[in-house]
Amino acid sequence: MTGNILITGGAGYIGSHTIIDLTGLTENKLISVDNFDNSTSQTFERVKQIVDYKITNYEVNLTDLEKTKQIFQDNSISAIIHFAAHKAVGESVENPLKYYHNNLQSLINLLHCCKEFEVANFIFSSSCTIYGQPKNIPVTESSPILPAESPYGNTKQIGEEILQDYCKANSNFKAIALRYFNPVGAHMSGLIGELPNGIPNNLVPFITQTAIGLREKITVFGGDYNTRDGSCVRDYIHVSDIAHAHTLALNRLLKNETKQQFEAFNLGTGNGVTVLEAIKAFEKVSGKKLNYKIGPRREGDIEAVYSDSSKANKELGWIPKHNLEDMMASAWKWELKLQENGGIK
Numbered sequence: 627m628t629g630n631i632l633i634t635g636g637a638g639y640i641g642s643h644t645i646i647d648l649t650g651l652t653e654n655k656l657i658s659v660d661n662f663d664n665s666t667s668q669t670f671e672r673v674k675q676i677v678d679y680k681i682t683n684y685e686v687n688l689t690d691l692e693k694t695k696q697i698f699q700d701n702s703i704s705a706i707i708h709f710a711a712h713k714a715v716g717e718s719v720e721n722p723l724k725y726y727h728n729n730l731q732s733l734i735n736l737l738h739c740c741k742e743f744e745v746a747n748f749i750f751s752s753s754c755t756i757y758g759q760p761k762n763i764p765v766t767e768s769s770p771i772l773p774a775e776s777p778y779g780n781t782k783q784i785g786e787e788i789l790q791d792y793c794k795a796n797s798n799f800k801a802i803a804l805r806y807f808n809p810v811g812a813h814m815s816g817l818i819g820e821l822p823n824g825i826p827n828n829l830v831p832f833i834t835q836t837a838i839g840l841r842e843k844i845t846v847f848g849g850d851y852n853t854r855d856g857s858c859v860r861d862y863i864h865v866s867d868i869a870h871a872h873t874l875a876l877n878r879l880l881k882n883e884t885k886q887q888f889e890a891f892n893l894g895t896g897n898g899v900t901v902l903e904a905i906k907a908f909e910k911v912s913g914k915k916l917n918y919k920i921g922p923r924r925e926g927d928i929e930a931v932y933s934d935s936s937k938a939n940k941e942l943g944w945i946p947k948h949n950l951e952d953m954m955a956s957a958w959k960w961e962l963k964l965q966e967n968g969g970i971k
């Protein structure tokens with residue numbers, strides 16, 4: 627099917643990597659909507675350097691329904707890949723209304739546009755946080771959805787429920803929720819990657835900023851968990867592998883290969899990695915000795931989670947290509963490039 631693909635949050639970490647992956651694999655024209663709330667327009671210039679693709683971006687806040695509608699009035703949209711959302715777990719606890727308003731109103735506005743402009747294909751950026759602290763790991767897509775640990779996680783749970791209800795009320799509409807585990811790393815070119823605002827919340831940018839001297843040390847949040855070395859276990863997955871899953875999901879929708887109107891897929895490697903193991907992997911690939919100490923647990927952290935992604939392997943044909951050392955090496959290469967350019971912003 628021809629027709630444009632609307633990518634919300636196209637200048638963001640996963641959105642930009644997905645644009646790169648899509649350009650090689652779809653004849654559909656890509657359009658981005660990104661108000662640069664947590665990204666920079668320079669990312670599009672770097673995407674052009676990598677794949678020579680100049681994407682059209684609408685600098686629109688998706689909570690503004692009229693401005694969002696205008697995009698659909700001006701372009702025939704065949705599918706939407708919806709990344710744009712606030713995503714800092716800690717900030718969502720301090721400022722829940724910012725998260726509920728932005729993340730849910732944006733989704734609802736997009737679905738109003740789907741209704742009015744007959745867009746029938748939707749990919750939703752979801753998260754493993756919807757599983758909370760699972761009783762059994764690895765988690766599959768049918769693992770219980772436990773009460774969210776944060777307003778951020780709750781917006782992902784509610785987002786999936788909204789999509790399921792919209793599917794029930796609109797028989798021609800199909801949606802795929804991709805439940806990311808811990809996306810890390812950067813494009814192998816080193817030209818795009820994660821751009822944390824201020825002090826990073828997440829582990830890997832904190833590791834690379836400590837290694838390059840921007841941060842004095844890393845605190846490992848908790849060394850007394852019931853895990854093999856006492857630190858938390860996560861399923862780190864390379865951002866380029868996450869990106870490719872979106873291309874596969876889009877093809878599945880456009881070729882009408884879905885088996886239900888609403889489908890969900892876990893996106894992880896299936897390997898549980900502790901914080902200390904992640905630090906050791908970074909030290910090995912970078913040759914840098916990291917200054918870290920074991921500190922108190924972080925409020926809201928779960929002890930251990932990792933995925934059973936066999937459904938995505940089988941149904942999407944999605945097989946992650948990058949291992950933990952690739953993830954750390956690419957993150958480090960990106961940090962070095964960032965500092966070479968005075969911290970691209």
Ligand code: WQD
Nearest residue numbers: 715753806807808827828829832845846847858901924927
């Ligand atoms: C990972 C581990 C910390 C920083 C993220 C996203 C969330 C979702 C899932 C997509 C934890 C430990 C961290 C530090 C540390 N992704 N850590 N010292 O909390 O698993 O959630 O992935 O939706 O949006 O936030 O990721 O990178 O913050 O933490 O010890 O300085 O590293 O305790 O065990 P998290 P994270």
